[in-house]
Amino acid sequence: MTKNLTNVLFFIISILVIVFALYLYNKTGTTADSTHNRNFSIDSDENIVLLELSKKNEEPIRLKQNKSGTWMINDNYTANNIAINDLIRILKNLYIKHPVPIENREIISNNLKENGVKINVFARRYIISIAGLKVIPYRTKIKSFYVGQDDYDAAGTIMQIEGASFPYIVHIPGIDGGISRHFSSNYYEWRDPVVFKLQQSEINSIKVVVNDNSEESFIFYNKNGNFQLSEQNGKTLTGYSLDTMKVQRLLTAFNDLYFEKLLYGEELSKVKEVLNTQSPSYIITVEDSNSKITKIEVYSKMITEKEKEELGITTDVDPNLFYLVVNEKEYSLARYFVFSRILRPLSFYVKKSD
Structure with a gap:
């Protein structure tokens, strides 16, 4: 009788242990x-x-x-x-x-x-x-x-x-x-997002093409630390003096230029369709001291009537954002306030000598 009772108690305790273990498993999932x-x-x-x-x-x-x-x-x-x-x-x-x-x-x-x-x-x-x-x-x-x-x-x-x-x-x-x-x-x-991160000494040349006015295009060459200005065809400009402070701001701007957002997928496809009907306003090509060439193209970004209303403007062009194409293969959105120092025509940097 005692032996049977012991077996019954053992069986009951075993069942309780198993039930408790299952409870813990369901509760914690750690077993x-x-x-x-x-x-x-x-x-x-x-x-x-x-x-x-x-x-x-x-x-x-x-x-x-x-x-x-x-x-x-x-x-x-x-x-x-x-x-x-x-x-x-x-x-x-x-x-x-x-x-x-x-x-x-x-x-x-x-x-x-x-x-x-x-x-x-x-x-x-x-x-x-x-x-x-x-x-x-x-x-x-x-x-x-x-x-x-x-x-x-x-x-x-x-x-x-x-x-x-x-x-x-x-x-x-x-x-x-x-x-x-x-x-x-x-x-x-x-x-x-960095497009350019160059010190002034790391720049060999900067070529700026202004598409709607070829006379405003120019090239800066680094000649042993001194930057010389020439026309787009490579001919040295004469009869002009440089505004050295403005030139200095241009050169230092290339130390920190970055895009806002890289475009891909369906959004990129739609942007490419739009840009195929436009010409870039600026094309800027930079060669660094390692002979690496980086080319960027700047395209205006059009905005809707609703966006014009919200911004309180009448122009169709977004005043804050533009499309930036890097080396003809990477498309992004960028901000004018980041790139404005390099988006200038020739006349911004020179004045006629007396």
Whole structure:
């Protein structure tokens, strides 16, 4: 009798333990995943040197730090360092808020792998690292996970580590809102907006073509640190003196010229159709001291009647924004107040000598 009672009690206790374990599983979702599969954050001392972001069946965007410390996109273009530093800061501060509901885990997990952004994180480590001595560097992948949409109340973002059983809602403590926007696989959103960042000594020549008046076009040449002015055909101008202060403002302007927004997709297609019916107002070609040539074309941006009303103007041309084409292949929106110092005709810089 005693033995039977003991067996019954053991059975009841076992059932209670199982029920309690299932309760904890449903509540926390931690029993099925190891700590590794729940640890999204990167150690703060990791030296991240490569980030790969991609969607299924897409070529990844590779954000890579080169030997000089500059971040590049696919080894071709300079990346936006501010955006990358923001992403790295986020990667080092990710914490689980709670698992997704058990009844939706499979659907959400499958959707993540089909439509989410996968990020691979690589760090530089050293084979020998003793007391500050670091020898023989190598690059290794330290984290790989999927990023989905922000959850319904924007209190976190759906994420799942590669190989894990199910996703979690992940957030940054102390920061409201989701963070999915920081994990874009869109190349255009990672481009550095800088068009020119040249010191005066790095400029070989500046050629400015004013399309509606060829007599206002000109070229500045750097001759051993002294800039000489010539007409568009290369003939040296005579009978004129330069306004040196205005010329100096032109030369220093090339140290910080950047666009507002890179155009792509359907918006780019529409803009190209419009620009095909126009001619650029200015064409500016700059050769730097490394013989690199950058050409920009400036096109007016037309505005609607409603926009004219809102701005309180009568002209059809946007007074703030224009279309900028760089090297005949990259289209963007730019602001006049950023570029105004270089959008000047010849007569602005010279005056007739007495």
